[in-house]
Structure formats: structure tokens, C-alpha cells
């Protein structure tokens with residue numbers, strides 16, 4: 001792993017998720033830009049002290065020479081490092097499971113895409129919400145056509161934790177996220193707007209073809225957007241509304257997706273992820289529960305526990321890691337195209353970065369922008 005040093009948010013989640021199904025073990029890392037903190041994190045994760053490296057460059061060089069060297073790297077650093085770490089890994093023949101957004105800028109993701117294609121190595125992207133069983137159910141339901149042609153999408157991702165200038169207090173997660181050099185040019189739109197965008201395309205199977213976005217920095221002095229509203233047009237003629245905010249006081253991780261077809265609709269909320277509401281034009285509302293025997297194979301394949309035993313964020317994250325592990329094993333066995341379509345990859349990374357770039361341009365020019 002690269003990132004995940006003391007006090008980090010998502011690095012420890014990567015470890016828990018990766019190891020949940022017993023197919024992956026964290027054995028090495030460059031957990032921090034400080035050698036000492038990298039060692040401390042390595043000790044807390046219980047890895048061999050010799051494999052807690054001072055830098056990711058040293059890790060790839062040393063590990064690629066070992067017979068029992070790492071098979072892949074999980075990237076859990078601020079966004080500006082996603083490209084250089086992934087590039088260095090691929091160049092050393094090491095597969096990549098990166099956190100989102102894929103890179104800091106759209107130009108960078110095109111460089112990364114070329115490197116992934118050239119290397120032929122597996123590359124996965126941890127758009128966590130794609131790992132929930134009821135998101136897979138929603139996706140299967142949209143694909144089945146039972147809702148009728150999709151006409152409207154309402155997706156929102158509302159948080160309140162950046163309602164004050166937290167970055168000026170030195171709070172680690174806020175500090176890099178509000179620094180364009182470390183984060184990239186899209187603040188809230190990049191941090192959580194990309195999740196909402198990904199969920200929209202992932203569940204509906206549609207593509208956004210143009211958008212009209214308004215991005216603002218609400219908190220005085222903040223250098224990047226913290227509040228975003230966007231209108232979307234999709235490739236089947238449907239329209240959408242995407243709202244993302246990190247200044248929605250009182251909200252925690254309020255992600256919600258609603259998709260309306262001609263005869264039915266779905267609603268899924270991240271904070272209540274084990275229920276999927278399905279509403280019909282001419283029938284009563286259904287609540288589909290996680291692990292229900294009536295669910296699609298797509299949903300049941302990624303279910304670990306009997307109904308009523310809630311699975312959540314870490315389990316969803318672990319679904320993506322399990323798919324990556326199986327894909328990596330298939331790749332090692334000679335499969336040319338080993339990752340399942342359900343696992344977000346470099347294509348999703350390119351779409352996400354394109355979304356950020358187009359949203360910024362649309363907001364700047366106050367106009368519709370095509371993809």
C-alpha cells in the first residue's frame with residue numbers, strides 16, 4: 001500500500017477490505033512521506049519492519065526484485081500522487097488498485113490510461129459504492145428493462161464536514177483536499193461529485209453526454225469548490241440532476257440515487273444501504289432487502305451474510321478487492337481480460353476525470369458543455 005499512514009482515513013479501510021475474504025494480505029507499504037511514520041504504520045499493521053519503506057520508489061524497486069514480492073499496490077494517498085505512484089508500479093510490472101479520483105487532472109488520466117494499456121496489467125479503481133449488493137441489484141434492475149426506458153435521474157451526495165474552514169486548523173484530510181496542488185482543480189466535485197457521477201452511469205448503464213454545472217466555494221478563503229449543482233443529459237435522452245456538497249451542515253455521508261423509468265423507479269441511500277426501494281406506476285412500493293432470496297444473481301454473488309445481518313462500507317469495499325484479487329489470479333493464469341465489468345477500472349477513471357474537467361468548464365463559462 002502507498003498512503004495509509006498514522007491518522008489516515010482510507011488506508012486502514014483498504015487493509016480491512018482487502019483482507020476480508022482471505023485472498024489478499026498486506027505485506028509491504030510506503031505508508032507516509034516520512035520514513036519514521038511509514039515504519040510506525042507498518043508496525044501498527046503488523047508487517048515485517050524491513051518492508052515498511054521510506055518511499056514508494058524504494059518499495060517498487062526492492063519488491064520487484066524479491067521472489068515473494070508484492071503482486072499489486074493499493075493507492076490511498078492524496079490525489080496528486082495517484083498518477084506517479086501508479087506509473088511507477090506499472091513500470092515495475094506491479095498491478096494497481098487505486099483510490100479515486102484516478103488522478104488529479106484530466107490530462108493526467110490520459111497519461112495513466114496509456115500506461116495501463118501499454119503495461120497490460122490489471123488496474124482497478126475503488127469507487128466503493130459499486131460494491132454494495134443493492135447497488136448491483138439496482139444495476140441489474142435497470143438493465144432488465146423492467147422499469148421501462150429511463151427518463152430521469154436524481155443523484156445527491158451531501159456532506160457537512162467542510163462547513164467551516166477546517167483546512168485552516170491543520171486537519172489533515174481537509175488540508176490537502178482544499179489545496180489545488182495536492183487535490184487537483186475539482187474540490188467537492190472531485191472528492192464526492194465523482195462518486196455520484198460514477199454511481200449514475202454504473203447503475204443506469206447510460207452515459208452522460210453533456211452537463212451544465214454551477215460550482216461555488218461557500219466558505220470564505222477556500223480555494224476550491226465546496227458546493228456543486230449540475231444538470232445532466234444522458235445518451236438515451238434522459239435528464240438528470242446531480243447535487244454534491246460538503247457544506248450541507250448536519251449531513252454525514254448522505255448519498256442517494258433515484259432513477260425513474262417509464263413504469264417504475266428505484267431509490268437507494270448509502271446510509272441505509274441494505275434496503276432498495278422499488279416503486280411502480282401501477283403497483284405498491286416494494287422494499288428489497290439485502291440477501292433476499294429473490295434478488296438478482298449479481299446482488300447475491302456479492303452477499304456474505306443472511307438477511308438482517310447488515311453489511312456496509314467495508315464489506316462493499318471488500319467486494320471490489322475480491323473481484324480484483326480474482327482478476328489478478330486469472331491474469332497470472334494467462335487471461336488477457338481478467339477483470340469483471342462490475343469492477344470500476346481505468347475507463348471509469350477517465351470518465352470521472354472528464355466529468356470534473358467538464359463541470360469546472362461549464363461553471364466557468366456558465367454554459368452547457370459536451371462530453
Ligand code: NAD
Nearest residue numbers: 003004005008009010030031032033076077079099100128
Ligand atoms: P488522508 O490524508 O487521511 O491519508 C493520506 C495518506 O497518504 C496519509 O497517511 C499521508 O501520510 C500519505 N501520503 C502522503 N504523501 C505520501 C507519499 N509520498 N508516500 C506515501 N504516503 C503518502 O487522506 P484520505 O482521506 O485517506 O484520502 C486518500 C485518498 O483516498 C484520496 O485520493 C481520496 O479521494 C480517497 N478516498 C476515497 C474514499 C472512497 O470512498 N473510495 C473515501 C475517502 C478517501
